[in-house]
Amino acid sequence: xxxxxxxxxxxxxxxxxxxxxxxxxxxxxxxxxxxxxxxxxxxxxxxxxxxxxxxxxxxxxxxxxxxxxxxxxxxxxxxxxxxxxxxxxxxxxxxxxxxxxxxxxxxxxxxxxxxxxxxxxxxxxxxxxxxxxxxxxxxxxxxxxxxxxxxxxxxxxxxxxxxxxxxxxxxxxxxxxxxxxxxxxxxxxxxxxxxxxxxxxxxxxxxxxxxxxxxxxxxxxxxxxxxxxxxxxxxxxxxxxx
Amino acid sequence: xxxxxxxxxxxxxxxxxxxxxxxxxxxxxxxxxxxxxxxxxxxxxxxxxxxxxxxxxxxxxxxxxxxxxxxxxxxxxxxxxxxxxxxxxxxxxxxxxxxxxxxxxxxxxxxxxxxxxxxxxxxxxxxxxxxxxxxxxxxxxxxxxxxxxxxxxxxxxxxxxxxxxxxxxxxxxxxxxxxxxxxxxxxxxxxxxxxxxxxxxxxxxxxxxxxxxxxxxxxxxxxxxxxxxxxxxxxxxxxxxx
DNA sequence: CGTCGGTTATTTGTACACAAATAAGAACTC
DNA sequence: GAGTTCTTATTTGTGTACAAATAACCGACG
Numbered sequence: 001x002x003x004x005x006x007x008x009x010x011x012x013x014x015x016x017x018x019x020x021x022x023x024x025x026x027x028x029x030x031x032x033x034x035x036x037x038x039x040x041x042x043x044x045x046x047x048x049x050x051x052x053x054x055x056x057x058x059x060x061x062x063x064x065x066x067x068x069x070x071x072x073x074x075x076x077x078x079x080x081x082x083x084x085x086x087x088x089x090x091x092x093x094x095x096x097x098x099x100x101x102x103x104x105x106x107x108x109x110x111x112x113x114x115x116x117x118x119x120x121x122x123x124x125x126x127x128x129x130x131x132x133x134x135x136x137x138x139x140x141x142x143x144x145x146x147x148x149x150x151x152x153x154x155x156x157x158x159x160x161x162x163x164x165x166x167x168x169x170x171x172x173x174x175x176x177x178x179x180x181x182x183x184x185x186x187x188x189x190x191x192x193x194x195x196x197x198x199x200x201x202x203x204x205x206x207x208x209x210x211x212x213x214x215x216x217x218x219x220x221x222x223x224x225x226x227x228x229x230x231x232x233x234x235x236x237x238x239x240x241x242x
Numbered sequence: 243x244x245x246x247x248x249x250x251x252x253x254x255x256x257x258x259x260x261x262x263x264x265x266x267x268x269x270x271x272x273x274x275x276x277x278x279x280x281x282x283x284x285x286x287x288x289x290x291x292x293x294x295x296x297x298x299x300x301x302x303x304x305x306x307x308x309x310x311x312x313x314x315x316x317x318x319x320x321x322x323x324x325x326x327x328x329x330x331x332x333x334x335x336x337x338x339x340x341x342x343x344x345x346x347x348x349x350x351x352x353x354x355x356x357x358x359x360x361x362x363x364x365x366x367x368x369x370x371x372x373x374x375x376x377x378x379x380x381x382x383x384x385x386x387x388x389x390x391x392x393x394x395x396x397x398x399x400x401x402x403x404x405x406x407x408x409x410x411x412x413x414x415x416x417x418x419x420x421x422x423x424x425x426x427x428x429x430x431x432x433x434x435x436x437x438x439x440x441x442x443x444x445x446x447x448x449x450x451x452x453x454x455x456x457x458x459x460x461x462x463x464x465x466x467x468x469x470x471x472x473x474x475x476x477x478x479x480x481x482x483x484x
Numbered sequence: 485c486g487t488c489g490g491t492t493a494t495t496t497g498t499a500c501a502c503a504a505a506t507a508a509g510a511a512c513t514c
Numbered sequence: 515g516a517g518t519t520c521t522t523a524t525t526t527g528t529g530t531a532c533a534a535a536t537a538a539c540c541g542a543c544g
Contacts, residue, residue: 022323022497022534050526060499065526069308070315081264081526082506097355098405104350112342163340163416167409174405264504264527292496302529307496323496324536491540496533503528510521 013058029067110215113160125203132196255300271309352457355402367445374438
């Protein structure tokens with residue numbers, strides 16, 4: 001069972017009961033909740049109930065709260081006594097600062113501690129390429145979002161610098177929701193086409209072992225993507241005002 | 243009362259009783275514990291007792307555990323059921339990856355979202371320069387460590403990119419203990435002289451508004467400092483082996 | 485004497501009951 | 515009828531008792 005399947009699993013209580021240590025149980029709850037937040041199962045502004053979640057997961061509030069507290073430190077949740085635990089909104093100001101940093105970190109991923117190219121890595125990007133082709137044929141928001149997450153993780157494999165991977169991952173999860181919240185059905189095919197192009201290009205660069213080229217391509221797409229985001233935000237703000 | 247005083251305060255229970263919200267109480271406990279870890283009040287390998295700390299802080303284990311859990315996520319603590327809560331050791335392998343990343347992030351601090359130069363910033367660096375001069379006259383390990391921390395925070399003021407500041411801070415606190423653990427009394431005057439020279443140079447660059455120059459100087463010192471660290475680690479390993 | 489096995493003490497993890505804080509709604513007043 | 519204050523329901527925060535896990539200790543046995 002892969003990690004994606006774990007986080008997407010519906011019977012979390014079952015998984016938790018099979019976990020052998022407190023650390024494992026924490027990781028399951030953390031992954032599941034983060035995944036739900038990023039896949040908009042819990043859209044921004046959603047109020048989570050500790051009681052209800054603990055009940056669903058088959059644990060008491062104590063261990064659940066640890067997962068919630070780390071997610072709060074990650075900037076995905078906000079808990080307040082007497083109010084509740086709310087999924088944070090994504091704010092343009094904050095988003096643009098995170099994106100600016102991600103652009104630079106992305107370049108480092110292609111430069112620091114490069115992981116030697118092996119068949120496994122090539123195969124990973126190939127499988128993403130195939131998934132991208134299937135997505136192109138039948139655009140779907142959830143499939144798009146999932147591929148976006150998995151592609152991010154594949155890209156992170158290019159570096160062996162663990163602190164860089166950790167930092168990049170936190171920042172990624174802080175921003176990736178914005179796509180699902182802003183891209184409407186009409187824009188989806190266009191975005192899918194662009195994204196699949198990116199995957200193909202980067203997979204080719206990786207196959208050649210040129211990680212810096214891969215990073216440059218990704219940086220370009222991140223930058224262009226952020227610009228498209230800004231116009232989408234502007235558009236939705238105009239829509240709201242009218 | 244400044245933040246440094248807060249973290250250095252001995253009567254934490256008193257402070258906590260005056261805090262008005264759970265968030266404030268958390269921040270106090272977190273800052274105090276992080277400070278104690280970085281100032282080697284709790285050297286690497288120290289076992290902390292939740293019971294004892296909760297008792298000292300005048301709270302129950304529940305709110306204390308939140309602070310411990312975040313510190314564990316920061317990589318400063320490691321909790322294990324049946325074993326205890328241990329202050330992590332600093333490992334050379336990990337350290338060098340973090341340093342490599344810090345070198346690069348440091349450059350970003352001088353480049354992204356520069357904070358407009360104002361009198362307050364100049365005054366901040368001037369006051370650090372004066373503290374450095376006093377330290378030079380009377381080298382002291384604890385004063386050195388404190389100045390190192392405060393100088394880091396001053397440098398962070400050069401950028402307004404908050405995610406960058408957050409990330410840099412976490413990485414700084416993950417590495418800064420190494421100096422106190424490795425630099426012995428004999429090396430102290432030399433290290434103090436080098437560090438004070440860095441502060442003077444950077445303060446001058448800041449006064450001119452040339453943050454990128456400041457970042458370059460700092461990068462050079464970070465790099466050289468890391469090299470000195472590596473030889474010190476090698477030396478202490480040799481000492482251990484003999 | 486060394487080694488293996490069980491026992492026990494200690495520590496974190498978990499469950500649960502209650503306290504504190506907030507917000508929504510009801511009732512009361514002007 | 516509008517505004518204000520009190521009440522109450524709901525939610526997270528905190529305290530505490532107990533469970534689970536680990537490691538050190540001790541004794542028996544080879």
